[in-house]
Amino acid sequence: MDRRLLVTGAGGFLGWQLCRQARKKWRVFGIYLRNRPQVSGIVAVKCDLASGRELEALFESIRPQAVVHAAAVSRPASCRRDPDSSFKINVEAAGHLAGLCAAAGVPLVHVSTDLVFEGSKGPYKEDDPPCPLTVYGRQKALAENLVLRQWPRAAVCRLPLLFGWAPGKRANFTMEVIERLAGGRPVPMFVDQYRSPLDTKSAARGLLKFLGAWQGHLHLGGEVRVSRYRMGLMIASLMGCSPDLVNPVRMEDFPGAEKPVFDVSLDSRAAFNAGFRPATLAEGLRETIDATLEAMERTGK
Numbered sequence: 001m002d003r004r005l006l007v008t009g010a011g012g013f014l015g016w017q018l019c020r021q022a023r024k025k026w027r028v029f030g031i032y033l034r035n036r037p038q039v040s041g042i043v044a045v046k047c048d049l050a051s052g053r054e055l056e057a058l059f060e061s062i063r064p065q066a067v068v069h070a071a072a073v074s075r076p077a078s079c080r081r082d083p084d085s086s087f088k089i090n091v092e093a094a095g096h097l098a099g100l101c102a103a104a105g106v107p108l109v110h111v112s113t114d115l116v117f118e119g120s121k122g123p124y125k126e127d128d129p130p131c132p133l134t135v136y137g138r139q140k141a142l143a144e145n146l147v148l149r150q151w152p153r154a155a156v157c158r159l160p161l162l163f164g165w166a167p168g169k170r171a172n173f174t175m176e177v178i179e180r181l182a183g184g185r186p187v188p189m190f191v192d193q194y195r196s197p198l199d200t201k202s203a204a205r206g207l208l209k210f211l212g213a214w215q216g217h218l219h220l221g222g223e224v225r226v227s228r229y230r231m232g233l234m235i236a237s238l239m240g241c242s243p244d245l246v247n248p249v250r251m252e253d254f255p256g257a258e259k260p261v262f263d264v265s266l267d268s269r270a271a272f273n274a275g276f277r278p279a280t281l282a283e284g285l286r287e288t289i290d291a292t293l294e295a296m297e298r299t300g301k
């Protein structure tokens with residue numbers, strides 16, 4: 001197997017799944033900065049993608065035949081706190097990598113987000129104009145434009161709220177909810193934020209499916225639009241917990257530094273029509289619950 005695939009963000013929440021799935025068909029080079037990917041059968045390579053020099057040397061030494069770019073400063077709060085350094089990876093590195101892919105004629109999937117939209121009229125289609133409310137969303141929207149300007153044949157895949165299990169310290173929203181409910185502790189969940197959540201396994205499958213097989217924007221959302229509160233109720237029900245542990249709250253009860261995002265659900269019919277078949281929300285949650293509870297048993301949490 002000598003088809004070389006470069007996966008950036010390989011030590012991250014999504015990157016872990018991407019590497020696990022891609023290694024079946026590709027020789028995977030998983031790029032990381034601080035967290036070495038915990039996936040066997042791939043080549044882990046350390047590189048600071050924010051350094052143009054390091055990125056060029058990496059590309060030159062691996063000479064990938066395809067690239068999935070999942071690295072980012074992905075926490076909105078981190079982008080708000082440090083917009084300059086997040087800009088370097090979220091925007092500049094994305095554009096630079098797209099330029100290298102264009103010069104080599106190599107397929108690229110660039111991973112983007114539902115948060116490029118402002119949330120007043122979801123579900124959003126691919127051709128709805130982005131209008132982000134957060135620093136993170138603005139950086140991701142800028143990156144989309146830059147990537148497609150550099151490499152018009154790239155696929156820019158917008159993902160929704162992701163959930164799933166991942167090893168290490170990559171705790172995420174759903175794993176935290178499961179851990180709290182398992183301990184009999186209440187969880188506050190927004191009734192007024194709507195997303196089209198997707199499990200990371202389906203997300204990785206979708207990204208690899210459209211690698212080299214799609215040009216331009218594509219929405220890879222889950223099959224349903226739900227509020228975070230309804231998702232919390234589903235998790236409680238699948239775990240056999242009391243629904244009373246799921247507390248309905250509104251975003252205005254938790255004022256933040258940035259405007260709240262109400263409904264950034266994605267209309268993913270184009271991907272569904274092209275054969276993308278994500279797990280159902282219940283299937284994805286069931287698997288996440290099982291994996292999270294097993295990990296809690298292993299670590300004695």
Ligand SMILES: NC(=O)c1ccc[n+]([C@@H]2O[C@H](COP(=O)([O-])OP(=O)(O)OC[C@H]3O[C@@H](n4cnc5c(N)ncnc54)[C@H](OP(=O)(O)O)[C@@H]3O)[C@@H](O)[C@H]2O)c1
Pocket residue numbers: 008009010011012013014015031032033034035036047048049050069070071072073074075089111112113114159160161162163170
């Ligand atoms: N999680 C979600 O709900 C969600 C939803 C929609 C879209 N997305 C998008 O999906 C992608 C993956 O997100 P995620 O949740 O997997 O995030 P994550 O767990 O934070 O992973 C991001 C990865 O980017 C890497 N990275 C950051 N700066 C870097 C740099 N300068 N050089 C090299 N690598 C660097 C990090 O590497 P190290 O860990 O090694 O430092 C990290 O592994 C991102 O593009 C994000 O915007 C995520």
